[in-house]
Amino acid sequence: MHKQRGLLIVLSGPSGVGKGTVRKELFQQPDTNYEYSISMTTRSPRTGEQDGIDYFFKSRQEFEKLIEEGKLLEYAEYVGNYYGTPLDYVNQTLDAGRDVFLEIEVVGAAQVREKVPDGLFIFLAPPSLSELQTRLVGRGTEEADVIADRVLKAREELEMMNLYDYVVENDEVSKACDRINAIVTAEHCRRERVEKRYLLMLEGE
Numbered sequence: 001m002h003k004q005r006g007l008l009i010v011l012s013g014p015s016g017v018g019k020g021t022v023r024k025e026l027f028q029q030p031d032t033n034y035e036y037s038i039s040m041t042t043r044s045p046r047t048g049e050q051d052g053i054d055y056f057f058k059s060r061q062e063f064e065k066l067i068e069e070g071k072l073l074e075y076a077e078y079v080g081n082y083y084g085t086p087l088d089y090v091n092q093t094l095d096a097g098r099d100v101f102l103e104i105e106v107v108g109a110a111q112v113r114e115k116v117p118d119g120l121f122i123f124l125a126p127p128s129l130s131e132l133q134t135r136l137v138g139r140g141t142e143e144a145d146v147i148a149d150r151v152l153k154a155r156e157e158l159e160m161m162n163l164y165d166y167v168v169e170n171d172e173v174s175k176a177c178d179r180i181n182a183i184v185t186a187e188h189c190r191r192e193r194v195e196k197r198y199l200l201m202l203e204g205e
């Protein structure tokens, strides 16, 4: 019996919009059926972050070797550090028929769009730029100059919103999660209908 490949779900959006918060909430829900792809980064761990759980923390040299060896589905340099998605993990998980969830910034998401056009691309948007800044300041993990860089970058990132399949506003975390779950469910139904139609057409030949 033919097994359908899993769905690649890409959640992107500006720094501080709440991607990590929403992703963690989604993964705490008992009926969540996505596999989270842990990214590689050259950024130093924040207090409480663990290697292999939050990120795979790499040196610049190690990361550049991964790039050279073609081991990343996508990567980007974001405010002075590299971030990237491990290719083998994503392919193996999708091939096993399981959905993979990426939480990445917009440059990397554009690369994934090129390579996996049938992925599901969701842009998480803040209620406003001032709320975005308030969230970054409130998180308290970056110095003021880094926050300023991230807010500046957010203006460019928001311009890429129209390249996504869906825009979800993160006004409240639980509402954003509900919207994402509804989008993924609808996408699965759509894919099933297409698959059924395709099989029916083959049978008729």
Ligand SMILES: Nc1ncnc2c1ncn2[C@@H]1O[C@H](COP(=O)(O)OP(=O)(O)OP(=O)(O)O)[C@@H](O)[C@H]1O
Residues within 6 Å of the ligand: 013, 014, 015, 016, 017, 018, 019, 020, 021, 022, 135, 136, 138, 139, 170, 171, 172, 173
């Ligand atoms: N809906 C929301 N309402 C209010 N605050 C929120 C909401 N979602 C997230 N936050 C807060 O905003 C801050 C930034 O959230 P988070 O770290 O999840 O953002 P992010 O998009 O993953 O950022 P980065 O891209 O830098 O990793 C956190 O302090 C988080 O608690």
Ligand SMILES: Nc1nc2c(ncn2[C@@H]2O[C@H](COP(=O)(O)O)[C@@H](O)[C@H]2O)c(=O)[nH]1
Residues within 6 Å of the ligand: 013, 014, 015, 019, 039, 040, 043, 074, 075, 076, 078, 083, 084, 085, 103, 104, 105, 106, 107, 108, 109
């Ligand atoms: N292109 C990629 N971007 C990634 C990846 N993993 C995380 N990110 C994004 O980077 C920024 C900064 O993250 P932070 O943890 O330092 O706040 C944020 O937008 C993340 O979503 C990745 O594999 N590829």
